[in-house]
Each structure stands twice: as structure tokens, then as C-alpha cells.
Amino acid sequence: MQLYNTLSAEERAQLIDESGKKRLTLSFYAYAKIDDPKQFRDNLFLAWNILDALGRIYVAQEGINAQMSIPEDNFEAFKNTLEVYDFMKEIRLNEAIDQDNHSFLKLTIKVRHKIVADGLNDDTFDVTNKGIHLKADEFNQILDDPNTIVVDFRNHYESEVGRFKGAITPDVETFRESLPIINEQLKDFKEDKNLVMYCTGGIRCEKASAYFKHQGFKNVFQLEGGIIQYAKQIKEENLESKFLGKNFVFDNRLGERITEDILSQCHQCGKPCDNHTNCFNDGCHLLFIQCANCKSAMENCCSIECLETMHLPLAEQVKLRLGKQVGNKVFRKGKSENLVFKNSGNLGYVSLAIASKTKNIQEKIKVKKVLLGKAEHYYSKAQVALFSIEKNQLKLGDTILIMGPTTGSKELVVTKMFVNGNEANEANSGDKTTFKVPFRIRLSDKLFKII
Incomplete structure (x- = not known):
């Protein structure tokens, strides 16, 4: 009984290309009581593996958090695997705006203590007492209310490339860091202001809204389905987008464009740019913003040191990494001293450039x-x-x-x-x-x- 991947990302990419089939990128979450997360995890893997479903999924006793890529031909069969569970019947599936057949190249389902690392003790407050959900048109209206405070509950590297007009963007690396910061920053507005929050797909706000109501905030609202669902609704309903720029996503695309506004700069040369990359040095993998010119000149590296390391023989590279933490733990995400033009925290809303039109991914597939x-x-x-x-x-x-x-x-x-x-x-x-x-x-x- 196969319960884990047997193909590498490279082998999977080749199979996807050779099949020529369209795939859908989507995300969903659900808070629910799961008595045996390990068995739940194994059941999902068996059901999804035969459908060629790929993605990154976290399950815990409190529920499920999933970002996935599904063959379009298998979409209905995939939805049927969700319907088996009462808490996932008619669950909202947030479909990506920019589809990419390579958004995920493995099926990874992990059992975690929590589906989102929020650092909260759920026994100390009612997690079901959530804020009022707002659809795109309602969200736009409340943003125009001068009595509204809007907060971005994403991390600094997410808000840097795209955000709602007038939002507070905490300079944090993790969701758990933002909660006490915002609570302290807005402590004088608990009674009379509308606290309006948003995140990528809505899951962080589900818990955050309940936490802030417990902290004494009277008027708490959240964007239903997050930025992903907002982008879909404004397109379908021909609404003004009050979100500017790009929405960072946690798959191989690293972002999907909402408006053509470029709000950020290449971290190496300062040119307007909002394309994230991971340093190609296996001992680094720092997440940062890099323009096409710097990408070519620096060969996907964040620094001269990493570029030189990458050209060493593989055995020497491995020796340099011995005893050290690797991956994103080496640097804070996007906070290396090598990044001269890094911006986070109190961000502006002036468009630095307009993004050029790119060929739709489905046109490429043809x-x-x-x-x-x-x-x-x-x-x-x-x-x-x-x-x-x-x-x-x-x-x-x-x-x-x-x-x-x-x-x-x-x-x-x-x-x-x-x-x-x-x-x-x-x-x-x-x-x-x-x-x-x-x-x-x-x-x-x-x-x-x-x-």
C-alpha cells in the first residue's frame, strides 16, 4: 500500500508535460474535530494518489489546510473524495486565477499539531465565535468607511508585493508574531472601530477574528475566501479592485497577479519588480525578489557568496553545509543584509511600474x-x-x-x-x-x- 511519493519532482514534471492535460490549482481549509489525524491522512493519500492529485496538505485534530493541483479531468472525482466527510460537504474551493500545470509536483500530506501555526491556546477562547464574513463588494464598501481599520494578516514578504489600499502591514515573518503586535497597536480602538482583516485564502483570519473578539474588539470582519476569492469575485462582478499588485501564493508560481501595478523593487538592483525567487544555492534557498536581469547575472543567487558556492564541486558544497541549518532557516525570509532594496512594514501604495502582459498558461499548454x-x-x-x-x-x-x-x-x-x-x-x-x-x-x- 503506497502512502508516500515514489516519483521525484523532475519525473513528475515530465509526466505532466507529456500528458498535455490541463490541471487546476486550488486551495481549501476546514476547521473540524478529527479524532485520528494519521488515519485521516493515509485515507486522503490513497484516495488522491490514484487521481494524480498533487499538493501540500496539513492535517491536525483541528482540521485540514490544503493547497493542491488537480487534473481537470479528475476534478469531479476529487470533489467526491471530499464529500465522504461531513465537514467537507460543499466546502468552498478557492481556484487560482493563474493556472500553472507545475504549481505542485508532489503529493505531501503532513500531520501537524495545528493546521496553521498561530501560537494560540484554543482552550482560552471560543474559536467558533468568528468575525463577520464579507464578500468582495461588501469588503470594498467597508474599506471606504472612515471608521474602518484594515489589517493584513500575512507575512512581510507577502504584503510587499501586493496589498489593499490603506492596510496595516505588520513587519513580521510568521502569523503568530502579528497577533500580539496588532492587539497592542489597536488597543485604543476596540469599542468604536471596524477591525477588518484579510489573508491569502481566509484560514488565518478564521482564527484571528475569534481571537480579537475575545480580546474585546466589538466590530470584527474578515474577507471571505481571502484575496484568492476576492480576485475571482471582482472579475466575475466587474468590481473595482482595491487590492493592488500581486498575491503571493505558496506553490511553485510564488504569486498570481491581481492588478498590473508593481509595488515592490528588485532586492538587488532596485528596479521595479515583484517576482519572487529562491536562492539557487542549496545551502541558502533565501526567498527574495529578483528581476530578470539580476536573475541572469546572479544565476538565481541572492549574493556573490552564494554564487561562488554554487560553482564549487558538489562534494565541497555539501561539506560547507555540514552541521548547519539549511533552507529558509539559514536566513530570515527576505531579511538578509545582502538585499539592499528590501522593504517591509510601513509600505506605500504608489505603483512603481505597470507589469507587462504575459501569455496565459493555457495558451502555453496548447x-x-x-x-x-x-x-x-x-x-x-x-x-x-x-x-x-x-x-x-x-x-x-x-x-x-x-x-x-x-x-x-x-x-x-x-x-x-x-x-x-x-x-x-x-x-x-x-x-x-x-x-x-x-x-x-x-x-x-x-x-x-x-x-
Whole structure:
């Protein structure tokens, strides 16, 4: 009985690309009493694995919190797996605005103490006594009320790239940090002000609204379904968006655009930019904002130190990491001293630039392509990529597509190539080929030919 992933992210990405099927990215949550979270977790994995459902899901005795990617063909079958449980019957599924087939590449379901790390003792207050839920039009109306205080209950790296006009944006790294800060900051307004809160999908506000009512706030409201649902409703109902910029999301997309306003800067050069990246150095993985020029020049790294480390032999990189914490624990998210243009806390609402229009992900999926092979190496100084050809044939003049979870989708035309060390006009199955690529590639990248 399979209860865990057996495929790597790279293998899964290849299968998704080869299938050519559209996938839906969605999120949902539910607070409910679950007596045996481990058994609940295993049952979900068995049901979802056969549907090719992927995602990051947390379950606890208090409920479930899920962000997922589902094949569109299996969507109804997936909803049926939720209907088995009374507390998930007719549950709201927040569908993403910008769909991406690579939003999740593994099915990870973890049992946790809580589905959101809020640091609260739930026994000390009534968690069911929540604030009033507001739909998009109601939320817009209450924001116009001068008696309203609106609070962003997300972290600094989320609010930096997008936020509601006039919102208080705490300079915090975790949800639990924001609760006492806001309570102290607004202690003189408990009786007469409207405390209006929002977050990404609504789950943080479910608990926060009850907590603040317990703290004595009389008029507590929350955005139903969070920014994700708000964006969907304003589009469907043709409403003004009082949210500006991009909504940070916790999958491989790292954000979906709500308005074309760019409110933030590249942390390395200061150019208007709101694209997050993770430092490519495996001993860092710092989350930060990086423009296309810096991404190319710094090869997805946050600092010269990380860039130099990444070019060391793998054995030396591993040796440097021995005994140290890795991943996002190395730095606070987005708070490294290397990030000269980092902004958080008291943020403004002036648009620094307008985002350029990008091709819809579903238009990209329609491109007909055949798999050629996979990446073997990238020679950064020469900007040359090495690929192994596993099937089909590559010829000079062919338009190719290089795709990967980090690289994204990059098209170029092959004008010169070397095959097995010699300049040649074509490469066939079993050959090794090198050619110029003006951007860094990764070992997870696949090579396709557009037909």
C-alpha cells in the first residue's frame, strides 16, 4: 500500500508535460474535530494518489489546510473524495486565477499539531465565535468607511508585493508574531472601530477574528475566501479592485497577479519588480525578489557568496553545509543584509511600474511539442548547455523549448550545435549535444522540440 511519493519532482514534471492535460490549482481549509489525524491522512493519500492529485496538505485534530493541483479531468472525482466527510460537504474551493500545470509536483500530506501555526491556546477562547464574513463588494464598501481599520494578516514578504489600499502591514515573518503586535497597536480602538482583516485564502483570519473578539474588539470582519476569492469575485462582478499588485501564493508560481501595478523593487538592483525567487544555492534557498536581469547575472543567487558556492564541486558544497541549518532557516525570509532594496512594514501604495502582459498558461499548454531529452550540465561562463537526446531528432534551425520548475518555459532557435564533441547539423537518440543558451538551466529541465 503506497502512502508516500515514489516519483521525484523532475519525473513528475515530465509526466505532466507529456500528458498535455490541463490541471487546476486550488486551495481549501476546514476547521473540524478529527479524532485520528494519521488515519485521516493515509485515507486522503490513497484516495488522491490514484487521481494524480498533487499538493501540500496539513492535517491536525483541528482540521485540514490544503493547497493542491488537480487534473481537470479528475476534478469531479476529487470533489467526491471530499464529500465522504461531513465537514467537507460543499466546502468552498478557492481556484487560482493563474493556472500553472507545475504549481505542485508532489503529493505531501503532513500531520501537524495545528493546521496553521498561530501560537494560540484554543482552550482560552471560543474559536467558533468568528468575525463577520464579507464578500468582495461588501469588503470594498467597508474599506471606504472612515471608521474602518484594515489589517493584513500575512507575512512581510507577502504584503510587499501586493496589498489593499490603506492596510496595516505588520513587519513580521510568521502569523503568530502579528497577533500580539496588532492587539497592542489597536488597543485604543476596540469599542468604536471596524477591525477588518484579510489573508491569502481566509484560514488565518478564521482564527484571528475569534481571537480579537475575545480580546474585546466589538466590530470584527474578515474577507471571505481571502484575496484568492476576492480576485475571482471582482472579475466575475466587474468590481473595482482595491487590492493592488500581486498575491503571493505558496506553490511553485510564488504569486498570481491581481492588478498590473508593481509595488515592490528588485532586492538587488532596485528596479521595479515583484517576482519572487529562491536562492539557487542549496545551502541558502533565501526567498527574495529578483528581476530578470539580476536573475541572469546572479544565476538565481541572492549574493556573490552564494554564487561562488554554487560553482564549487558538489562534494565541497555539501561539506560547507555540514552541521548547519539549511533552507529558509539559514536566513530570515527576505531579511538578509545582502538585499539592499528590501522593504517591509510601513509600505506605500504608489505603483512603481505597470507589469507587462504575459501569455496565459493555457495558451502555453496548447503549444505542440515532443520530448527530446534532459539537461546534463550548464557551463555558466560560456553560457553553453549540455543535453542528452533520449528520443526523436534535433536539427539546426529547430525551435526548442526548455522547461523546468525553476527555469519556467524558454523558447529559442538552435543555430549552432556540437554533437558528441563535433560540430554537427543534427542530433539523434543517444547523442550528447551542446549549444548556446543565454540563461541558466538546471538538471531538472527537459528539452522539447516545438512542432
